[in-house]
Amino acid sequence: MPLFQPKSRSAEELAALAANELVDLARAGDPAAIRYIIQVHNRRLYRAARAVLRDDLEAEDVVQEAYVRAFSALESFRGESGLGTWLTRIAVNEALGRRRRRRKKVALESLDDPQERDRMHVIPFPQMNPDVDPERTAARREIRRLLEQAIDGLPEPFRIVLILRDVEEMSVEETAQQLRIRPATVRTRLHRARAQLRKSLDSKISSALTDVFPFAGVRCARIAEAVLSRLSATHLVDQ
DSSP states (O other): OOOOOOOOOOHHHHHTSOHHHHHHHHHTTOHHHHHHHHHHHHHHHHHHHHHHHOOHHHHHHHHHHHHHHHHHTGGGOOSSSOHHHHHHHHHHHHHHHHHHHHHHHHHHHHHHOGGGTTSOOOOOOOOOOTTTOGGGGSTTHHHHHHHHHHHHTSOHHHHHHHIIIIISOOOHHHHHHHHTOOHHHHHHHHHHHHHHHHHHSOGGGGGGGGGSSOOOHHHHHHHHHHHHHHHHHTTSSOO
16 A cells, blocks of 8 residues: 555545545545545444444454454455445454454363353443443433343344344345345344344334444544554554
C-alpha cells in the first residue's frame, strides 16, 4: 500500500463516492477514507464479533484487529462480495479463532490444576463503563440490558444468526454466505432463536431489538484512531 498524500474530504464527499472509489482511496492509504469505512462498518463488525465471544471488551479488540488485518491486505480484496461482507467475515473468523484459543487455554489450565478439573468455568458477562459507552445512559438502557442478556443466553449457532439477521438486518443469503451455511439453515436457526427469546422476554420490548449493542460515539471514534495509529506505525498510512 503506497503512502497517500492526504487531501481533506468531508464525510458527505466520501459518502457520495462509489464503493470501488472508496476502496481505491483506502488502498492508497487515505486516512479520511479509512476512517469513514471504519465508522460505516463498526457496528456490524462489533455485533458479529460479540455474538461469538459474548464479551464487550474482547469483541472491541477483535474489531480493531480485523480492521488492521483488512487494511493491511486490502490489495487482496477483489470485490466479489461487498466490502462490508468481506470485513465482517474477517471479524467473525478472528472472533472464532480467539474463542478456540480461549477454550484450549481453559482446558490446559484444568489439566494442570487437578482441583480445577471438576469445577465449572464461568465466563462473566462484563458491564460496560458508562463513561466509555455514553449511549447506555439512554432511557431504554434497562430494556436493552435485558434483551442483551437474553440474546447472550441463546446457543451460539442461534445467537450468531439472530444478530446478523434481526439485529444487523442482513439478508438470509448474506448471512448464509457469512457463516458458510445453507439459507435453509439460516431460516431454521432464526426461527428457533426467536422462539427461545419469546420465552424469556415480553413482547413489549421486541421493538428495541434493533437498538442493542450500540457501537458509536466515543467507542467508534476510538477504534478508528487506534486502527489508523497502528497502520501509521507500519508506514501504511501517512498521518
